[in-house]
Amino acid sequence: MEDEREQAQQLVRLAQRELLEAANQLRAMRGYSPLSELPAPPFCSFCGRAKSEVGALVEGLGDAYICRECADEARHLLLKG
DSSP, X not given: OHHHHHHHHHHHHHHHHHXXXXXXXXXXXXXXXXXXXXXXXXXXXXXXXXXXXXXXXXEOGGGOEEEHHHHHHHHHHHHHO
16 A cells, blocks of 8 residues: 555656646746746646736646636647647
């Protein structure tokens, strides 16, 4: 049981590092400064900005959130197809 808990915690830490890396790549493309760590939830799962920075967030499944700017960009990409 303890091994499973430790494995789960390692996976969560790995996912958080990968999310931070992806968010910083998107932030760099948009001219935002990089994050040293993810903000406290809720934050945009795509750009990593906190709710206090973006205003409203749309909540998805599994504690995923998206801000208006990222949603607009995603919509544009989908329409561009």
